[in-house]
Each structure stands twice: as C-alpha cells, then as structure tokens.
Amino acid sequence: MSDLAERLAEVDARIADAARAAGRDPRALTRIVVTKFHPASIVDELYALGVRDVGENRQQEFTEKAREVGALDGLAWHFIGQAQTNKARAIRAVASVVHSVDRARLADSLDAAGEGMPPLDVLLQINLTDDPGRGGVAPDGLEQLAAHAAGRPTLRVRGVMAVAPLDESPAAAFERLAACSARVRTVVPEATWISAGMTADFAEAIAAGATHLRIGSAITGPRPTPR
Ligand SMILES: *Cc1c(COP(=O)(O)O)cnc(C)c1O
Numbered sequence: 001m002s003d004l005a006e007r008l009a010e011v012d013a014r015i016a017d018a019a020r021a022a023g024r025d026p027r028a029l030t031r032i033v034v035t036k037f038h039p040a041s042i043v044d045e046l047y048a049l050g051v052r053d054v055g056e057n058r059q060q061e062f063t064e065k066a067r068e069v070g071a072l073d074g075l076a077w078h079f080i081g082q083a084q085t086n087k088a089r090a091i092r093a094v095a096s097v098v099h100s101v102d103r104a105r106l107a108d109s110l111d112a113a114g115e116g117m118p119p120l121d122v123l124l125q126i127n128l129t130d131d132p133g134r135g136g137v138a139p140d141g142l143e144q145l146a147a148h149a150a151g152r153p154t155l156r157v158r159g160v161m162a163v164a165p166l167d168e169s170p171a172a173a174f175e176r177l178a179a180c181s182a183r184v185r186t187v188v189p190e191a192t193w194i195s196a197g198m199t200a201d202f203a204e205a206i207a208a209g210a211t212h213l214r215i216g217s218a219i220t221g222p223r224p225t226p227r
Pocket of ligand 1 (some may be wrong): 034036057080081163197198199200214215216217218
C-alpha cells in the first residue's frame, strides 16, 4: 500500500471509530480530502483510491487544479476558502459545493453566476471567533443571511460550516456550531449539513454532529510550502 493509501485508510478507520462512539452511522458522513498546496496529481491518486470529494481553499488553485485533473466521473470539488465576489463565476464553474458563503453579496454573486446552471449547494460559514477578520458571518447575522441566500433562485442552502477557533476547545466550539445549525434550520428546514472537523479535531466534530469533514494533512501528509 502507498503511504497515501495507508493514511487514508487510517483516517477512515478513525472516522468510523468516532462515529460509532457517538452512536452515528459512519456512512452518513462525507469525508472531503483537502488537497491544497499539493499538485493536481494527488487528486488522481486519491480518485484511484476511491475518494470522490476534494476541497480547496484558494480560487486560483481550485480553478487550475480542476482544469489539470479534468473530468472524473463522480468527483465533487468543494470550495472551502474565503471567496471574493469577483471570483464567483470561476468558483461556480468548478464547485459542487461552496462551504464559505458568509455575506449576502457573495450569495448574490454566486447566484448571478449560475444562470442556466443546476442549483449550487452552499453552506453558510460562521465565524466562531471574536475576530471579525476571520472568515464567516457573525452568529447574530445568521438567520438574516440564511433567508437571503435561500431566496437566491440558483442556490440551495444545505447547512453551515465553521473552523474551530485556536483558543477554545474544539468540542465547545462545535457545540456552538450545532446550535447555529439549529437556528438556520428554523429558516431553511432542509439545511441539515454541518461542515466541521479538520485533521486536529474531526473526532470532536463528529461527536457534535458534523456531517461533512474537511481533512487535509492527516491524509495528504505535510503540505508543501504555498506557491
Ligand atoms: C486547510 C483546511 C482544512 C484542512 O486542514 P488540515 O488541518 O490539514 O486537516 C480544512 N478546512 C479549511 C477551511 C482549510 O483551509
């Protein structure tokens, strides 16, 4: 087995353990492999190992990598990074899911870029820190953003996304995220996805109800320096 195959299998076993410990079905979880800073060839390797969900956080790399990889049946590209409105068209051209909708204008731009396209699944990114410079909508603006995004004809609001703050236990942060998810569902009942959990904290995320895990280095190995 290659190192990549070994790490993937090990992470999947840990995901299954965490799910069972939480009384959840591992098959209900979507494991997204975050391939940022790695060459496009890693996506081909992962695909050959059965991976069908990959994630990137920077638009230019997202666009280039998707072009290099080309069409692979059933492969879903997840955009998980901060997005500029003027890059909405490029993101939408590739993404199956955008995890990082954090303001009305971004929802508008993604919607405007989607005329004649199938609906785009989007998640509302929530800022769980006190630092407004981090990505995500402040929790008190959540219902308003949910209603706005849900009103865009070509977007489908599927749930919420967050990154755990560095200065707080991930379990506590993910409990707050779960409460945010419940609030979004009062506005958009079908928005049941919770995107949370990275290499360091995916077990805590699973315990708190995450449905979509974004795991990079535990699977890909250490990231090369950004280009
Ligand atoms: C890089 C990244 C991840 C994956 O991080 P790891 O710690 O390598 O698992 C998850 N989510 C976002 C938003 C990221 O930018």
